[in-house]
Amino acid sequence: MTDQELQTLVEEISLTFFGKPFRHHARFNRRLRTTGGRYLLASHDIELNPLHLAEHGEAELISIIKHELCHYHLHLAGQGYRHADRDFQILLSEVGGSRYCKRVGKAGKPADYKYELRCRECGMSYKRRRKMNPARYVCGRCRGRLQLFSLGDGTNSAAQSGK
Incomplete structure (x- = not known):
């Protein structure tokens, strides 16, 4: 038209x-x-x-x-x-x-997430598009420490989580 x-x-x-x-x-x-x-x-x-x-x-x-x-x-x-x-x-x-x-x-369309943050205490999962420093944040449910995972290639980025 x-x-x-x-x-x-x-x-x-x-x-x-x-x-x-x-x-x-x-x-x-x-x-x-x-x-x-x-x-x-x-x-x-x-x-x-x-x-x-x-x-x-x-x-x-x-x-x-x-x-x-x-x-x-x-x-x-x-x-x-x-x-x-x-x-x-x-x-x-x-x-x-x-x-x-x-x-x-x-x-x-649904968002294409590249990263996932998981709580070490309660297992709560947060999906993200952008990478972030998990040492600066805590879980919203139990205030536990977070661990960053990359969803693209399936590797664990635990070294960046302040372990």
């Missing part, structure tokens, strides 16, 4: 569900990572994450557009356009927009 097709889709959804025209610009923004879209207060434009269309389809994109159009129309009408405002919540439920969007890209 191109930006022009997106503009047409947003204008159609605005007229169909809100009964008001969308007079500003809608476009894809590939730099959006953790959000499905955003309404820009200063320019009244709407930016959408193209990964939602690619990974979840047009139905998910339409629900995100409805969400952003709720911000748009309420802001222009001078009503409560923020997520916590009652006006926004009522309008969102009336048009059937989504409150939250699905995860996309790396945000939906």
Whole structure:
């Protein structure tokens, strides 16, 4: 879908569900990572994450557009356009927009842990992405000493644990 097709889709959804025209610009923004879209207060434009269309389809994109159009129309009408405002919540439920969007890209994948800290007393395990000095920390459960293990190659890094 191109930006022009997106503009047409947003204008159609605005007229169909809100009964008001969308007079500003809608476009894809590939730099959006953790959000499905955003309404820009200063320019009244709407930016959408193209990964939602690619990974979840047009139905998910339409629900995100409805969400952003709720911000748009309420802001222009001078009503409560923020997520916590009652006006926004009522309008969102009336048009059937989504409150939250699905995860996309790396945000939906499990983390790849490289290290594990284990308590010597109670056996509690803590997985970590980054290496750390276990001598500076204690177990959160029993306050025991920690031992560092590398998960990548299966070797024990007990020499670094202050033994």
